[in-house]
Amino acid sequence: MLKQFKQVLLNNNNDSQIMVKNTFWLSISQIASRTIRAIIVIYAARILGAHGYGVFSYALAIIGLGSLFSDFGINRILIKEASKSPLLRSQYIATTLGLKLVLLSTITLIIISLVPHFAKIPEAIPILPIMAVLFFSDGVRNFFYAMIRSVERMEWEAWLNTFVNTITVVISLGLIIVYRSPMALAVAYALSSLIGTVVTMVVMRKDLTNLKTHFNKRMIPPLLLEIWPFALMNILWSVLVYTDTLMLGWMRTASEIGIYAAAQRPVQLLLVVPAVIAGSALPLLSRLAHIHKEKFVSILEKTIAASMLLAFPLTIGGILMSREIISFLYGPTYSSSAVILLTLISAFLITFPTFIIYHAIFANDLQKKFIPHMFFSAITNIGLNLWLVPIYGALGAAIATVTSQYLAYGWIYLALQKRINFIVWPMVYKALIASIVMGLEIYLMKEWHVPFLIQLFVGATTYIAGLFVLKDPLIKWVLSTLQSKMSPADNNTT
Secondary structure (H helix, E strand, C coil): CHHHHHHHHCCCCCHHHHHHHHHHHHHHHHHHHHHHHHHHHHHHHHHHHHHHHHHHHHHHHHHHHHHHHHHCCHHHHHHHHHHHCHHHHHHHHHHHHHHHHHHHHHHHHHHHHCHHHCCCCHHHHHHHHHHHHHHHHHHHHHHHHHHHHHCCCHHHHHHHHHHHHHHHHHHHHHHHHHHCCHHHHHHHHHHHHHHHHHHHHHHCHHHHCCHHHHCCHHHHHHHHHHHHHHHHHHHHHHHHHHHHHHHHHHHCCHHHHHHHHHHHHHHHHHCHHHHHHHHHHHHHHHHHCCCCHHHHHHHHHHHHHHHHHHHHHHHHHHHHCHHHHHHHHHCHHHCCHHHHHHHHHCCHHHHHHHHHHHHHHHHCCCHHHHHHHHHHHHHHHHHHHHHHHHHHCHHHHHHHHHHHHHHHHHHHHHHHHHHHCCCCHHHHHHHHHHHHHHHHHHHHHHHCCCCHHHHHHHHHHHHHHHHHHCCCHHHHHHHHHHHCCCCCCCCCCC
């Protein structure tokens, strides 16, 4: 059994096995870590109240916006180029790390020196220097994770990420219980991040030797040439992701941000699912994009179908149980978050596949082609927020976000489908049928006043059973991949 476990989850044999292995370990890394952090945030939201939690969420949104500006796609470029050219990996690491540190340092200085003059929530200003430390530390550690992903060793990331978030829980709960303030939560996040970054640096120390020797300044011009369209897409993407919270901060109150952030938290936790699938597929898609189109399309179809396999039940179940979810997580104080959660969850049908579409665009070097699409979506999001937030507050921000996502992501999806000619429907319609049956069952249980946790368990069981009864093709593919004992096949090994 132990030998088989190592064969499946600790080795890189063939493309199918690598996809399953990467997805498994990224799931452990991201879902487990996000769940751990969600526990902290939910507890903090209860302790701090809507106002205190809103102050922290506003500061965190500023840092999140900065993180997208500081990345500019450098991490993904490292993953893409190092997975395609293993012999140049050390040069790519040294050169991209230099670029990354310059960007991180610049954005950190901006957060500390300039952002406080524009922050509209005064209570958030003292937190910003602490959050700047968090921003820098997380940026460095995420670069190390990109190094790990470039060799498709996601199991290392899983172990490190779990360690970091366990430390975060211990420190955060200790400080929140004693001090009960947004500042305490910010200090806990920053301190645990620093500890995690140091530990990750120790683990990756062999890859960080001779950086000066491996740094290749001749790589910088072609890297910048490749980065700029992706950087622009990242900026436009950040507008979509953070406009709602920042505009609420400009036009409404910290308490309303807290109500909105409470609804965002379970949504962000669930969005880890497509992010894991997309992250698992990126190295493989990058290798296949220009050398084997048929395999590329096959992997793309399977990963999009995998995202929809989860998007269907989460959308239907989340919409039906949004009120119960908010009540279970936060209590009656946050009851007004339920309709916001319902609205945000309704976008899963387009946001889940978009994670994979985004990586497919990058793997095919099509960033420039899709900049107009992202620009349209960013402008639409800003315009809708300016119109709806003053009238409807947090609900208006949710409606603006979901509307712009459907318009922009739907356009991007159709445009890429026209270019690559992938077909997903035959692989997902059975999952939709199983989700509808599950939804009808949840609706009846709600009518009969069945307890929430029983609804959740029975609904999930019904959906999974439905996939097997209907013989869903993706489930069959995963099972056949596992049963093959992962012996090397006709694909390239890593």
